[in-house]
Amino acid sequence: MQTLTQRLANPTRFMELSARLLPWISAGAVVLLAYGLYLAFFASPADYQQGETVRIMYIHVPCAWLSMMVYALIALSSFGLLVFRHPLADVSAKAAAPLGAAFTFLALLTGSLWGKPMWGTYWVWDARLTSVLILFFLYLGLIALRSALEDESAASKLTAILALVGVTILPIIKFSVDWWNTLHQPSTDFTSTVDPSMRLPLLVMAIAFTLLFFAMHLKAMRNEILRRRVKALRTQAVAGRDRLAAHGAE
Amino acid sequence: MKSFWALLHRDVTLAIREGGAIGTALGFFLVVVSLMPLGLGPDLNLLSRIAAGILWIALLLAALLSLNRIFEADHEDGTLDVLATGPLPLELVTAAKSLAHWVTTGIPLAIMAPVLGILLNLDLAAYPILVATTLVGTPAVSFLGAIGAALTMKTRRGGLLLALIVLPLYVPTLIFGISAVSAGAGPTGLAASFLILAAISLVTIVLGPLAAAAALKVHLQ
Numbered sequence: 001m002q003t004l005t006q007r008l009a010n011p012t013r014f015m016e017l018s019a020r021l022l023p024w025i026s027a028g029a030v031v032l033l034a035y036g037l038y039l040a041f042f043a044s045p046a047d048y049q050q051g052e053t054v055r056i057m058y059i060h061v062p063c064a065w066l067s068m069m070v071y072a073l074i075a076l077s078s079f080g081l082l083v084f085r086h087p088l089a090d091v092s093a094k095a096a097a098p099l100g101a102a103f104t105f106l107a108l109l110t111g112s113l114w115g116k117p118m119w120g121t122y123w124v125w126d127a128r129l130t131s132v133l134i135l136f137f138l139y140l141g142l143i144a145l146r147s148a149l150e151d152e153s154a155a156s157k158l159t160a161i162l163a164l165v166g167v168t169i170l171p172i173i174k175f176s177v178d179w180w181n182t183l184h185q186p187s188t189d190f191t192s193t194v195d196p197s198m199r200l201p202l203l204v205m206a207i208a209f210t211l212l213f214f215a216m217h218l219k220a221m222r223n224e225i226l227r228r229r230v231k232a233l234r235t236q237a238v239a240g241r242d243r244l245a246a247h248g249a250e
Numbered sequence: 251m252k253s254f255w256a257l258l259h260r261d262v263t264l265a266i267r268e269g270g271a272i273g274t275a276l277g278f279f280l281v282v283v284s285l286m287p288l289g290l291g292p293d294l295n296l297l298s299r300i301a302a303g304i305l306w307i308a309l310l311l312a313a314l315l316s317l318n319r320i321f322e323a324d325h326e327d328g329t330l331d332v333l334a335t336g337p338l339p340l341e342l343v344t345a346a347k348s349l350a351h352w353v354t355t356g357i358p359l360a361i362m363a364p365v366l367g368i369l370l371n372l373d374l375a376a377y378p379i380l381v382a383t384t385l386v387g388t389p390a391v392s393f394l395g396a397i398g399a400a401l402t403m404k405t406r407r408g409g410l411l412l413a414l415i416v417l418p419l420y421v422p423t424l425i426f427g428i429s430a431v432s433a434g435a436g437p438t439g440l441a442a443s444f445l446i447l448a449a450i451s452l453v454t455i456v457l458g459p460l461a462a463a464a465a466l467k468v469h470l471q
Contacts, residue, residue, distance in 0.1 A: 082464075134418045134421055137414070137417070137418040138418055140414060141414050141415040141418065144411055144414055144415075145401060145402070145405075145411060145415060148402070148405040148406065148407065148408075148411050149404065149405055154404075154468050154469065154471070157468040158401050158465055158468055158469075161397075161401065161461055161464050161465050161468070162397075162401055162415060164461070165397055165419070165457075165461050166419075168457065169418075169419050169422070172422045172450065172453075173418075173421050173422055175422075176421065176422035176425045176426060176446075177421070177425065
């Protein structure tokens with residue numbers, strides 16, 4: 001593992017490897033997504049209680065799972081940046097933040113669309129909902145902090161610090177929200193046993209969404225590396241032109 | 251350790267002699283709390299039920315407004331660079347400055363909270379609990395806030411960004427602060443949330459200065 005991350009520290013090698021992997025991951029995501037959507041919408045039964053709305057779950061659960069996995073990935077990347085100064089860690093953290101925010105938003109959105117027919121309201125201050133909402137705010141904080149700082153190297157380190165602070169606070173938030181909720185209303189049982197006919201589409205969709213995320217994440221990382229190269233080339237070109245101009249003046 | 255106390259003493263003295271800072275936070279606290287009944291209607295039963303929540307939220311907002319002065323002034327006049335190169339580790343510098351913020355903002359706000367409770371028809375029995383929980387909870391407000399202040403020190407529109415970063419981190423403090431005061435939960439529920447609030451404060455007192463110092467080091471490079 002260590003050797004793999006060390007070898008990937010070279011951006012050129014990463015570009016080569018990711019260029020080879022990306023088509024496979026993207027194709028896998030597309031195929032599984034198509035299969036999963038078919039299973040979710042046509043090949044799985046409607047719930048005896050929830051009716052057709054149960055199909056929202058096949059989108060909702062993978063998004064919710066990714067919202068947490070992506071934050072873990074950002075925290076891991078931030079740790080890699082601050083401790084090992086891994087050059088790709090920052091690229092990974094930067095590329096993952098908007099994706100994580102998007103999946104968190106989708107989880108909230110699909111959840112609230114499901115909540116309207118099921119609970120009779122779009123939003124409940126339930127423990128789960130509240131802690132995911134706060135996770136969404138943490139993502140927004142990461143994106144906002146990075147965009148507010150001009151110096152890119154300082155921005156990446158400061159964002160990494162914030163991500164690590166967030167990861168220590170997240171369990172406390174989760175725990176506090178759960179605890180606070182039990183005072184007011186019993187929490188909804190999300191973890192009821194799932195029937196096999198629904199478990200398969202859910203599993204396929206979860207894998208498809210994870211592949212989709214990694215495809216987008218790799219692509220975003222490649223874009224970020226290319227953007228940095230272009231920027232470096234521009235700076236070089238400007239410096240070169242200035243030198244030429246200085247020569248000409250002599 | 252001597253320079254730690256000297257720095258703490260200096261910051262507290264500065265805040266008191268400047269005057270404006272503490273007064274503004276208290277004034278803001280008063281205004282926000284008195285706006286609430288205007289918005290919600292003067293129903294005393296309703297107000298007494300949500301008094302703890304209003305007081306805690308207004309307290310957080312008032313503290314939030316004063317956070318950016320923890321490092322900003324010292325950064326602008328170069329004091330921070332001197333402190334960073336001085337004998338005191340940067341972690342202790344940030345600890346002293348967070349502590350100073352607590353002494354000059356957290357404690358005054360905590361003392362002010364029960365006075366404003368009168369405006370909201372807060373239950374008399376809740377007064378000592380309110381003072382105790384705000385005193386125990388506000389260190390977390392200052393020490394978490396110092397992280398945000400350090401992170402956003404050099405940004406433009408820093409105030410809004412600071413709010414976006416810090417307010418989600420305040421959620422546990424808010425929840426346990428409120429559940430302690432409005433505990434119809436009985437003495438065990440009260441003790442539990444009070445102890446957890448104390449635990450949160452202690453954790454942030456340890457971790458806050460480390461994170462804030464790490465952020466300052468990035469800025470001062």
